[in-house]
Amino acid sequence: MNPFLWREPLIILGKASHFLPKWKGEERLKLFQADLHDEGSFDEAVKGCDGVFHIAASMEFSIREQADIESYVQSNIIDPAIKGTLNLLKSCTRTKSVKRVVLTSSISTITAKDTNGNWIPVVDESCQVQVDHVWNTRASGWVYVLSKLLTEEAAFKFANKHGLDLVSVITTTVAGPFLTSTVPSSIRVLLSPITGDPEFFPILNAVNTRIGSIGLVHIDDICNVHIFLMQHPRAQGRYMCCAVNCHMSKLVHLLAEAYPSVNMQRTTASDNGNIPSEISSKKLKDLGFEYKYGVLDIIDETISNSDGSKFKPSVATCMEASYSLWDSSFTL
Numbered sequence: 535m536n537p538f539l540w541r542e543p544l545i546i547l548g549k550a551s552h553f554l555p556k557w558k559g560e561e562r563l564k565l566f567q568a569d570l571h572d573e574g575s576f577d578e579a580v581k582g583c584d585g586v587f588h589i590a591a592s593m594e595f596s597i598r599e600q601a602d603i604e605s606y607v608q609s610n611i612i613d614p615a616i617k618g619t620l621n622l623l624k625s626c627t628r629t630k631s632v633k634r635v636v637l638t639s640s641i642s643t644i645t646a647k648d649t650n651g652n653w654i655p656v657v658d659e660s661c662q663v664q665v666d667h668v669w670n671t672r673a674s675g676w677v678y679v680l681s682k683l684l685t686e687e688a689a690f691k692f693a694n695k696h697g698l699d700l701v702s703v704i705t706t707t708v709a710g711p712f713l714t715s716t717v718p719s720s721i722r723v724l725l726s727p728i729t730g731d732p733e734f735f736p737i738l739n740a741v742n743t744r745i746g747s748i749g750l751v752h753i754d755d756i757c758n759v760h761i762f763l764m765q766h767p768r769a770q771g772r773y774m775c776c777a778v779n780c781h782m783s784k785l786v787h788l789l790a791e792a793y794p795s796v797n798m799q800r801t802t803a804s805d806n807g808n809i810p811s812e813i814s815s816k817k818l819k820d821l822g823f824e825y826k827y828g829v830l831d832i833i834d835e836t837i838s839n840s841d842g843s844k845f846k847p848s849v850a851t852c853m854e855a856s857y858s859l860w861d862s863s864f865t866l
């Protein structure tokens with residue numbers, strides 16, 4: 535059984551309070567207070583567990599320009615992120631019951647460009663971003679990229695050294711319905727072409743620049759991948775998880791279709807007929823996993839869910855912002 539972890543005092547379960555009443559699994563859910571930064575704080579939660587899903591991560595995407603930014607990022611973002619993951623893995627090794635840990639990695643650890651800058655036709659688990667390149671280019675979201683890349687690397691090193699069975703899921707942008715009371719970052723990223731969100735559109739654009747398209751996966755599918763890999767006897771290493779990937783221009787058209795009031799003729803972006811690299815889930819599919827949701831399901835469910843929240847964008851105003859961002863930063 536996997537405990538649901540919470541790092542705030544149980545007495546102020548603010549974030550969980552609106553969905554806990556919907557939980558029908560009775561005593562199968564236990565809540566623990568834990569913080570990745572506190573060594574040992576996960577001991578109690580993982581004790582007696584067969585498997586642990588390591589999903590939590592700091593979602594810091596950018597950092598203000600400052601003197602000696604490298605050492606600031608290293609000591610304030612990367613080192614704590616690595617230490618946090620290792621703290622959890624140490625808890626897992628202390629209890630003898632844990633048979634496998636499934637870690638949530640990210641498409642930010644992947645590039646579709648080779649070292650000469652040419653597109654790779656089929657992008658798989660081997661196409662890792664070079665750490666030096668991230669430090670040197672500092673594209674939008676670079677802090678998050680480094681954090682995910684180096685955390686995953688450290689996790690596998692630790693797992694190999696201590697004989698811990700670790701599997702990671704390279705997750706593309708997750709969308710669909712959400713349970714949280716605030717709109718998750720990934721939904722804000724996905725909808726940013728129509729909301730013109732100045733914080734999140736550059737991140738979507740950076741993904742597009744690195745991958746040549748946007749990979750998507752429905753929340754139910756990504757959860758099922760985690761469970762599938764936890765249970766599969768032959769699961770090993772890293773697994774790309776991308777249900778569908780589409781050109782930025784196609785994505786924007788689909789988003790705009792879901793908001794019929796948008797005037798698409800104003801779109802300046804074009805994919806020039808280029809076929810994007812395939813983001814290949816072959817390794818996952820060869821193990822027997824099948825995705826249930828396609829791009830239209832993902833977009834429809836994301837937008838219908840977001841409509842119910844305060845997030846619903848005012849399309850007319852937002853398109854203005856979006857196009858000015860596009861003009862300055864859209865590249866294919």
Ligand SMILES: NC(=O)c1ccc[n+]([C@@H]2O[C@H](COP(=O)([O-])OP(=O)(O)OC[C@H]3O[C@@H](n4cnc5c(N)ncnc54)[C@H](OP(=O)(O)O)[C@@H]3O)[C@@H](O)[C@H]2O)c1
Nearest residue numbers: 541569570589590591592593638639640705706707708720
């Ligand atoms: N969503 C996507 O499109 C996407 C794509 C690729 C990879 N991923 C990966 O998927 C995972 C979940 O992402 P998400 O989109 O669901 O983000 P999220 O909603 O921000 O979830 C991150 C979670 O990590 C927890 N957390 C952060 N720091 C912690 C700490 N020190 N100790 C304990 N818990 C901590 C947060 O708790 P609080 O709420 O209490 O801060 C939050 O519940 C992350 O590893 C992310 O890198 C997500």
